[in-house]
Amino acid sequence: MPLDTPQLLACYRTMLLIREFEERAVKLYKLGEIKGSLHPCVGQEATAAGACFALRRDDYLTCTYRGHGQALAKGLDPKEAMAELLGKVTGCSKGKGGSMHFTDPRVGLLGENAIVGAGVPIAAGAALSAHMRGSDQVAITFFGDGAVNQGLFAEGANLAAVWQLPLILFCENNQYSEMTPITATTRTPLHVRAASYGMPTVEVDGNDVEAVYEVTQAAVTRARAGAGPTFIEAHTYRLLGHMMGDTEVYRTKAEVAEWRGEQRDPIKRTRAALLAREVSSATLAIIEAAVVATINEVEQFARASMLPDVSEVYEDIWVAAA
């Protein structure tokens, strides 16, 4: 079922929130407020917003170090997210996990992961759990094109297929794994690799939020009905470097510029689609301003929060016996 206009507006707002969040994080990184790792998902907002719009709050999600967008789209509080980037005690992981480990089980977020491929079996296990408990929850796992080369992907995909788990394997093919083009590390399309485990696959324009929503929605419906996993290959592009400091020698400015253009950038495209549906630019401007205001608050909250006290060091490792 296609998105109606209020739904598309909701997705647009989510995409803007993600873009604004990530750009603010980049700013704070450059200011030295954020340290360590940062892998912005700027340009990939449609996959996050479209796919997560097809999920319920109690569905499960795993993703990668580049998963801020998905985490926010799934419902992670942006304040907790930004505070986590700054290593603050108000962060979703009390500052212990950082950029690569956003986690919030209250919204089904079982964790970003800094190990390529590791989220796939974990999500398969969450799907197994839902199935065994007789719940109709589903699990989704986001990963990149490069992750398909990892044994963890192969093993997780096979488990999902053999056990017919309610799992959506969502591959964001942004053409590069770090600085290496995917064509250098696989000879066949990724969806072909996934299909070989015995699950339906679908390709989608990952910068078309409506299309992403529709294919995910179909996969979720299958999964909830007990019909097993689906692999989605979404073609997309990251507009910033792999990580902060990436010199981007492996791609041309022209290539990036094209993906930043009206035809490609998912936010520009959604904006155009909304205008075409006769949403007024005034309405859009209100949403846009509101998102900026939110992220301003988010930044303030994160900056004003405290670093965890040293006494926290031995906390959150073990659960004490009841």
Add this chain to the structure above:
Amino acid sequence: MPLDTPQLLACYRTMLLIREFEERAVKLYKLGEIKGSLHPCVGQEATAAGACFALRRDDYLTCTYRGHGQALAKGLDPKEAMAELLGKVTGCSKGKGGSMHFTDPRVGLLGENAIVGAGVPIAAGAALSAHMRGSDQVAITFFGDGAVNQGLFAEGANLAAVWQLPLILFCENNQYSEMTPITATTRTPLHVRAASYGMPTVEVDGNDVEAVYEVTQAAVTRARAGAGPTFIEAHTYRLLGHMMGDTEVYRTKAEVAEWRGEQRDPIKRTRAALLAREVSSATLAIIEAAVVATINEVEQFARASMLPDVSEVYEDIWVAAA
């Protein structure tokens, strides 16, 4: 090119040697002369003999704990092999490796392996080495149906495909991984899984030594010509338990009996084929007797050999600086 009669006779001899070797090992295990692990390949002699007949002595081979047959077919001295099973210092690994680690680089045997799937990347590396040295050597790796589920297989197969390595991935599908039928652990045919990496695949009756030879020969020709890897799925059956002590509750006596029959047992089939080619049963009887005599000598040699001296404990770990 099909095997001519002298070639088929050579293969027959190899198959007999393997069968006799394995049955003798089982006998010695029951007598307590062999301890530890033993995974007989009785019933799977045609894959070993047929495939290795297509190889040169300087081609590389990796296989599994069930690889005695392949090791012998590749040229490992059966005396060294049997002595190794008994942990004797005259064994191919001086008694250190045992049943699951037959190794002899002089015949290209880079090792059986006790970790399911681990031989695949190692053989890929040997193929890479041949390629980089500008040699026309090829590598072959034997593994079971169950190994296709291991991440190591996926990663190794992908490397072979992406780098177009001179590698033959030889899957002995004997329908079970230990006590579990392969149908319980994969939803799709194994050759479909392999093809997804972008390499040609072929299925073959693994109990037909001529057919095994022909498909392997074709794969070797491709590999030597620089045309990359091939996956061979050979359908076969192990006639004994997975390991010594296997209670075989997972299959019926009738199933085993069928595979032991004239229509299925690879040795009986080859014998029939030779008789049909008008090789006399007297000739065959001479070969058969010679093989038994060889294995008698092999047993004697192994039993008469010494256990390694305790002073050997720190040997063969490190190569001293030149």
Add this chain to the structure above:
Amino acid sequence: MMREIYYNQALREALHEEMNRDPCVFVMGEDIGLYGGVFKVTEGLLAAFGPQRVRETPISENGFVGAAVGASMTGMRPVVELMFADFAYVAADSIFNQAAKMRSMSGGRVTVPLVIRTQQGGGRGNGAQHSQSLEAMFAHIPGIKVVLPSTPYDAKGLLKSAIRDENPVVFIEHKLLYSTRGLVPDDEYTLPIGQADIKRPGSDVTIITYSRCVLQALAVATQLAEEGIDVEVLDLRSLVPLDRNSVLASARKTGRVVVVHEAHRFCGVGAEIAALIQEEAWDELHAPVRRVTAKDVPIPVAPSLEQAVLPQEHDIMAAVRCLMSDNKNCS
């Protein structure tokens, strides 16, 4: 009332009882269903609980341990069988980067009530890839409890506690212990994880050990009693948490300690115990802490070599005698 049962039977009872008690408990692993596992620990569970809760896995340890992590984070209590501890290397990411760190990385928001049962050790000629003892590796990386029972009684009581624990637990059996027997109560019981057990009290020397080496230590203690040497045998039972108090109390009491294990020596548990005791009980020690361990070489198959590599009773005996002598250079 007590019955004498086998170690693997004790484990099976623990699994059976816990699966009966809590529908969230399930087992998974290779060949654990119809066959009942290659060491027969899960025998009968398939018939009792069906294929959903006794789940046969493809040979993909990293995948199914990872799946167990995900299942444990979402309300289930998986008990995974890793057929040989040596396969922990293929599953290492799911164990060390995922299970061990998940709670900390989430700031305490998730829990991972997961048990990984495995077996380890040599002595059967299974070779370098099927005979390793990897407890030091599991214990070195924080976030996983590490339990190694030496008797059927401990095995049952500790496995039940491991299953009820809210933390990931690596539960390490020993391949040569499955066929040993011991008394186990008829009635239900659990044993707390983190308490060492004095398997034999003594006053002259303490042998600190765990798993199968406890049996060797007890045999040595019996022999040495005839020579008038009174050996205390302290069975650690778990390495994480380590019962530091019991370790130090026994060390202080006897002033002479030998640590015995089948794992390699370099950076093994013996090193940790020795370092700890000299740090904390320096003035009470009569002699340095001695270690009796596997030699630092891959485990060979030949019986002559395997015996030479793995710790034997005579090695333990020599170390104890050394500590009782005045000669500091004897071991």
Add this chain to the structure above:
Amino acid sequence: MMREIYYNQALREALHEEMNRDPCVFVMGEDIGLYGGVFKVTEGLLAAFGPQRVRETPISENGFVGAAVGASMTGMRPVVELMFADFAYVAADSIFNQAAKMRSMSGGRVTVPLVIRTQQGGGRGNGAQHSQSLEAMFAHIPGIKVVLPSTPYDAKGLLKSAIRDENPVVFIEHKLLYSTRGLVPDDEYTLPIGQADIKRPGSDVTIITYSRCVLQALAVATQLAEEGIDVEVLDLRSLVPLDRNSVLASARKTGRVVVVHEAHRFCGVGAEIAALIQEEAWDELHAPVRRVTAKDVPIPVAPSLEQAVLPQEHDIMAAVRCLMSDNKNCS
């Protein structure tokens, strides 16, 4: 003649020279070609040696380390880059079950002249899965040499030796060392693996350490010199082989030892060194061997916590002062 160059530059020179010297040497890993590796160690190698010998790999560490094992057994000398030591878990089978055991399992018939270069350590806020120090794990399992250079000079000389070594070598760099500088000869040189280096001689206390902690130890030594405490800093440089003679000689000389490392404490290298010294130099010690290590928790991201978990100069200072005091319970 000497030049001052960066640690990563020193490594790059070693790779360049060895690839020039021996056509069998080649490098492989993720993003090591055009980009020159995320820490820029392999920069320029692609241009100099082409894509066959500077081989970009798919993200499949177990696969490509396994392939390196196979290549090394058959005449090549691969130098693999494992981007973060934390990824050793996904490659663990190829490292521990294959590379480490291959020679032994073949009774000495095969050799595995393989180098696995990796980097480790915390201090940058990279979190629990990108900050681990895993040297104890590599050193615990026999069959792999383990080298951890602390200076550009050591890095270059030891990497060249590692590449020429006929055994598998895990060569561990530190992410915070890449941007440090030091003097390196213009002329070619190698350094033997297995020799510790006294980075600062002293008579009161020995700090035994390696990798980045050497820099911390030297800073501490300088500060304590002002207090009149004369600290010897012994840089192990390799753990396997361990230079036992140098360790014991320094321990005997000063009678007071602190071991410092960034890896976790439990079953870490500090435990091994402490156990060894008390075993072998009991009578010469004035006090127990102390350990300054990371705390036994996953490495957190928040700077306040990361600092508290990883060893800091003030922690080392406190341990040294403790040893110099008469108070045995101070640390």
